Amino acid sequence: MELYRKDKLSIRMAETEDAERLLEIYGPYVTDTVITFEYTVPSKEEFQGRIQNISEKYPYLVAELDGKIVGYAYATPYKSRAAYQWSVETSIYIDKEYHRIGAGTALYTELFKLLEKQKIRNLYACVTLPNEKSQKLHEKFGFELIGRFHRSGYKLNDWHDIGWFEKKLEFESDVPEVVRNIKEVL
Numbered sequence: 001m002e003l004y005r006k007d008k009l010s011i012r013m014a015e016t017e018d019a020e021r022l023l024e025i026y027g028p029y030v031t032d033t034v035i036t037f038e039y040t041v042p043s044k045e046e047f048q049g050r051i052q053n054i055s056e057k058y059p060y061l062v063a064e065l066d067g068k069i070v071g072y073a074y075a076t077p078y079k080s081r082a083a084y085q086w087s088v089e090t091s092i093y094i095d096k097e098y099h100r101i102g103a104g105t106a107l108y109t110e111l112f113k114l115l116e117k118q119k120i121r122n123l124y125a126c127v128t129l130p131n132e133k134s135q136k137l138h139e140k141f142g143f144e145l146i147g148r149f150h151r152s153g154y155k156l157n158d159w160h161d162i163g164w165f166e167k168k169l170e171f172e173s174d175v176p177e178v179v180r181n182i183k184e185v186l
Helices: 016-032 044-055 103-117 132-140
Strands: 002-006 009-013 060-065 068-077 087-094 122-129 144-155 158-168
Touching: 002 103, 009 103, 016 044, 016 068, 016 087, 044 060, 044 068, 060 103, 068 103, 087 103, 103 132, 122 132, 132 158
Parallel strands: 087 122
Antiparallel strands: 002 009, 009 060, 060 068, 068 087, 122 158, 144 158
16 A cells, blocks of 8 residues: 655555565665664564564555665564553664665655554654764654663674664643554554
8 A cells, every 4th residue: 555655756564575675675784884783684584574563553664666665664662561652663774775865754754644643652763873864864853862872782893872862743632542553544
């Protein structure tokens, strides 16, 4: 189901069949960067499981340009305890060949619309610092850096800081509504 289209760029919900292409995008982030703290590229089956598990309750979106997946974004629970149910962590990955075409902006725009419909209130993003592109994207969407954890992860023979970014979605009432499943708002 297409959620967004502008010219040749479209956004839709991810499917488990997308796992192979998503791994082509994600793999270099794992092997060549400190953007993710994973050391090993997940198997296709593991990645399919991630897509399926996340998609049970939250949005997992892909951006396509002329029918080719060029990026993806999703939300996961921030923590598992009940009082955190209105908070999610967001993640976004764009194929390095397709930076600066608007895919990241389109993905986050649609992701945040869906999260708002689900009645999610707090968005968090964990960014390895420094990462100017990711920092700028999050700041563009109103995220603020709320904390820096020093030397939190060791990868590629060095220690790396992480920054936690926060964005609040605004609602008329301070009393939260029941969080809706993604399948209810599509």
